[in-house]
Amino acid sequence: MINDVVIVGGGTAGWMTATYLKAAFGDRVDITLVESPRIPTIGVGEATFSTVRHFFDYLGLDESEWMPQCAASYKLAIRFENWRGDGTHFYHPFERLRVSDGFTLADWHLRLNGAGEPFDRACYVTPWLCENRRSPRLLDGSLFAGELDGSLGRSTLEEQRAQFPYAYHFDAAQLATYLTGIGVKQGVRHVLDDVTAVGQDERGWISHVTTKEHGDVTGGLFVDCTGFRSLLINQTLGENFRSFTDVLPNNRAVALRVPREEQELINPYTTATAMDAGWIWTIPLYGRNGTGYVYSDEFCSPEEAERALRAFAAPGRDDLEANHIRMRIGRNERSWVGNCVAVGLSSGFVEPLESTGIFFIQHAIEQLVKHFPDERWEPRLIDGYNDKVARVIDGVREFLVLHYRATARADTPYWKETKAREIPPFLAEFLEIAATRLPDESTIYPYYHGFELYSWITMLLGLGHAPQGARPALAHLDPAGARAQFAGLRAEAERMVSVLPTAHEYLTSLR
């Protein structure tokens, strides 16, 4: 039996792993977490996926308790600004497309030449809530989509059936601190110390980690949560890291924490604004905005990026300290090698454009529980884990490359280069098909990667890569049903805007 786990690293990955394994296995598995008091975590304001609620519900954590402690706010969508040229915007919401007569409203939108509204406002309710800064919950705590309310209990991403309408923004450092309290209460042994060496046995597997002041820490399974350092899986075990920079050029970021002057102007969405050499995120937390410029250092120096970010997000606030980050983009060939599993940035990372870092962590720890080993270390079990993790990361890579290829933007050397880079084979074929018709389930990336059909359609239409026309079949169908759905959706959106409180009102009421 493998019943002692050592986690190295105390960022979001380390503490999410520790608390999840404890919630799953209780006292049957001992967990030690070693974290350096000296090496900081990444800790920029973080945006998540709607499916992160499986994690919180699995641990039995209630929004009203954890959100105020982590400066958390709601995220209903990502607003893409200037991706089709300056002054443009569209929303990528957490909302599936409705269907009329067997075709999505997106197909009908093409057939009806717009139905009087831009695609996102015509086909989704969420953009209306975003533009009016609404909370997804009423002041009594109930959700606007009532049938989706209530805890999911001990369920995982694989059991997700419905699209939940929101995710969260939170301060990752505060979440790690909050989870530390939970983990220690659950019985996690917390060692605050630096790992100075990693011991290996005759097979080359990890036998122990040596700390500066607490001696050797031994265990059966080691989880590498040391961030981009990848102390165990890359530095010690030498696993090959596959870079994605051939298709995704951004390799640096600079971040600022900006106090928000007017608290009530909290947006219930993340904004991604296209810039000359990358894009800027704006993540509204309760009390401040997290912002950062993600860019390629081939086209912009760190000084230029910082200047552009300050001018955009915090003019006149030279006192705010900038945090420059080098990003390692790609994934390990295998994230589980021998008795070591890498989770978080040590396993893989694509740039933060679709907020997938914490989603990767959640997916990895759910799969770790499903593939938890015994003393046989069954190779097929480990291969199964590695396949799932690789497919999720690769699928997100394809989806992100789509963002750069589908936008016509080519007005700076950086945007020109995004079109000149190699295109992954799957995506090349996808774009060819998408030029003739909107995709369906059979044409999007075929393995689970967190994004559904509606996301692929939204990005194509939002970025301006519409097919040459509607599907021919729609010319033979009566559009009355679709017209009624567009009208009904609009009425529903207007009603919600009138009854829901603002995000600020609701979040303040939680406090």
Ligand SMILES: Cc1cc2nc3c(=O)[nH]c(=O)nc-3n(C[C@H](O)[C@H](O)[C@H](O)COP(=O)(O)OP(=O)(O)OC[C@H]3O[C@@H](n4cnc5c(N)ncnc54)[C@H](O)[C@@H]3O)c2cc1C
């Ligand atoms: C610019 C940027 C923006 C991002 N935005 C988002 C976002 O919006 N949404 C999202 O979901 N994800 C985002 N991510 C990803 C997200 O930040 C990470 O996935 C998440 O915070 C997990 O990080 P981590 O725990 O793997 O690593 P880190 O936060 O780097 O933590 C590493 C830990 O390892 C410890 N450590 C390292 N070496 C040693 C040692 N020798 N001994 C002991 N301890 C050691 C450190 O002390 C630290 O505790 C972003 C990442 C970047 C770079």
